Amino acid sequence: xxxxxxxxxxxxxxxxxxxxxxxxxxxxxxxxxxxxxxxxxxxxxxxxxxxxxxxxxxxxxxxxxxxxxxxxxxxxxxxxxxxxxxxxxxxxxxxxxxxxxxxxxxxxxxxxxxxxxxxxxxxxxxxxxxxxxxxxxxxxxxxxxxxxxxxxxxxxxxxxxxxxxxxxxxxxxxxxxxxxxxxxxxxxxxxxxxxxxxxxxxxxxxxx
Numbered sequence: 001x002x003x004x005x006x007x008x009x010x011x012x013x014x015x016x017x018x019x020x021x022x023x024x025x026x027x028x029x030x031x032x033x034x035x036x037x038x039x040x041x042x043x044x045x046x047x048x049x050x051x052x053x054x055x056x057x058x059x060x061x062x063x064x065x066x067x068x069x070x071x072x073x074x075x076x077x078x079x080x081x082x083x084x085x086x087x088x089x090x091x092x093x094x095x096x097x098x099x100x101x102x103x104x105x106x107x108x109x110x111x112x113x114x115x116x117x118x119x120x121x122x123x124x125x126x127x128x129x130x131x132x133x134x135x136x137x138x139x140x141x142x143x144x145x146x147x148x149x150x151x152x153x154x155x156x157x158x159x160x161x162x163x164x165x166x167x168x169x170x171x172x173x174x175x176x177x178x179x180x181x182x183x184x185x186x187x188x189x190x191x192x193x194x195x196x197x198x199x200x201x202x203x204x205x206x207x208x
Contacts, residue, residue: 007162010159010162011129011155013123013126013129013159020119020170021119023115024111024119024170024173025169027111027112028173030108034104038069038071039184040068040073042190049065049195049198050198053198053202054202061076061080062077062080071104074097075094075097075101075188076191079097091196094192098188098189098192109174109181113174116167116170116171116174119166119170122159122163123162125159126156130155130157
């Protein structure tokens with residue numbers, strides 16, 4: 001049996017499962033693009049910031065952040081804009097900007113998690129409906145034929161299989177995105193700590 005015939009034999013519930021797959025892949029492509037754009041070489045970027053701070057001060061470092069994409073650059077920019085108010089305000093601005101960036105990175109993951117839960121349930125629902133139709137066919141035929149029973153159960157289980165396949169695909173993508181986001185968050189925290197330390201050292205050096 002080819003894939004199209006299996007899809008047709010699965011019944012109407014296969015359409016709903018296919019929609020889940022399409023929506024899940026669409027959100028996955030969007031997340032993949034977003035996270036790829038958010039990833040930069042943090043070591044290199046931090047070196048640029050430190051060099052800008054030593055050569056041109058806070059204004060030069062702020063300009064570097066404004067011209068760099070990614071969440072690390074965004075939280076650095078928010079923090080550097082508050083330097084004149086003190087280190088405490090810088091840390092607070094970084095924390096607030098970090099929360100916003102985390103929410104942006106985790107956007108649409110809830111929909112992937114929903115599809116992971118819904119797709120298998122739609123498959124099970126299709127199987128139950130298929131079993132009901134199978135037993136109805138047995139009742140109409142007034143004969144418990146192995147061919148009728150086996151054929152009906154085989155068709156009924158198709159939706160369960162496809163529902164699980166969709167869930168496995170989306171779950172794998174979801175876990176990949178979560179791991180990428182976790183790495184970005186760690187990078188943000190480490191880089192923010194280094195920025196604050198650099199600002200403190202610069203402030204101490206200016207006083208001396």
